[in-house]
Amino acid sequence: MPVITFANTKGGAGKTTMALVVAGELARRGHKVALLDADPQQWVSRWMTRTAELPSLSIVSDITADNVEQTIKDLGKQADYILLDLPGGLTPLLAKGLGLSSHVFVPVQGCALDAAGGAQVLDILKQLSEVSGIKIAHSVALTRVNSIITTRALQAVKAMLARQHVHVLDTPLVERAAFRDMFDAGTMLSGMKPEAVSNLDRARDNARALAEEILSLVPLKLARPKAAAPRKAVTKRAA
Numbered sequence: 001m002p003v004i005t006f007a008n009t010k011g012g013a014g015k016t017t018m019a020l021v022v023a024g025e026l027a028r029r030g031h032k033v034a035l036l037d038a039d040p041q042q043w044v045s046r047w048m049t050r051t052a053e054l055p056s057l058s059i060v061s062d063i064t065a066d067n068v069e070q071t072i073k074d075l076g077k078q079a080d081y082i083l084l085d086l087p088g089g090l091t092p093l094l095a096k097g098l099g100l101s102s103h104v105f106v107p108v109q110g111c112a113l114d115a116a117g118g119a120q121v122l123d124i125l126k127q128l129s130e131v132s133g134i135k136i137a138h139s140v141a142l143t144r145v146n147s148i149i150t151t152r153a154l155q156a157v158k159a160m161l162a163r164q165h166v167h168v169l170d171t172p173l174v175e176r177a178a179f180r181d182m183f184d185a186g187t188m189l190s191g192m193k194p195e196a197v198s199n200l201d202r203a204r205d206n207a208r209a210l211a212e213e214i215l216s217l218v219p220l221k222l223a224r225p226k227a228a229a230p231r232k233a234v235t236k237r238a239a
């Protein structure tokens, strides 16, 4: 079961929102999804209480640096996809979570790379690769993009990051009320009512396109990297 991680050391970069959107869409398609809530504030566990329409989604609370690896192992046989929503901050949990990932997505708003936050995650991934030989696939995922931003402007951002050898998803997550309102609704996009939120259909289209692109990068059969021994060293270095 692939482990898909959302990481940016900057708080408020859009990690949890993207994790919820992707988890909801994968579960809607019938995949068995475990969403690991590693945020000490436990926003997802506390607020996502009306997800009964998605029986294949489970939210796993209280994930810490001490239990994340074992939890992923335990879920291995039950879940098709494990999604790990990391909190902000440069922590041992971040280093551990990255090391356990099949693919790391780094949500950044606009072209600012959420400045230092996204770059810090990319730096750790680079170090993992160069120092420990652990290569973890990763992509920047633009988020909170203005819906009227031109394809051309996005292409320019992608080209800029490509020059730095950073892969960027083609599909950004647009700034939409529906994404913001998931917490209030206590449910994913599929459980929201079109009369209660504007442009829900567009938000759902966006979620579908994003999930499709992620699925193409992280197909179901992909195992997480075999890196048990070097992973120890990584955790130490980043701690």
Ligand SMILES: Nc1ncnc2c1ncn2[C@@H]1O[C@H](COP(=O)(O)OP(=O)(O)OP(=O)(O)O)[C@@H](O)[C@H]1O
Pocket (backbone or CB within 6 Å): 008, 010, 011, 012, 013, 014, 015, 016, 017, 018, 039, 086, 087, 088, 143, 144, 145, 173, 174, 175, 176, 177, 179, 180, 181
């Ligand atoms: N695509 C979007 N459209 C509208 N609002 C968004 C979008 N993405 C994120 N937001 C809003 O931005 C704020 C921060 O997003 P979010 O909680 O997902 O960030 P985070 O990286 O998980 O933060 P933290 O580091 O605190 O865990 C929230 O109020 C959320 O509703």
Ligand SMILES: [Mg+2]
Pocket (backbone or CB within 6 Å): 015, 016, 017, 039, 085, 086, 087, 088
């Ligand atoms: Mg969060």
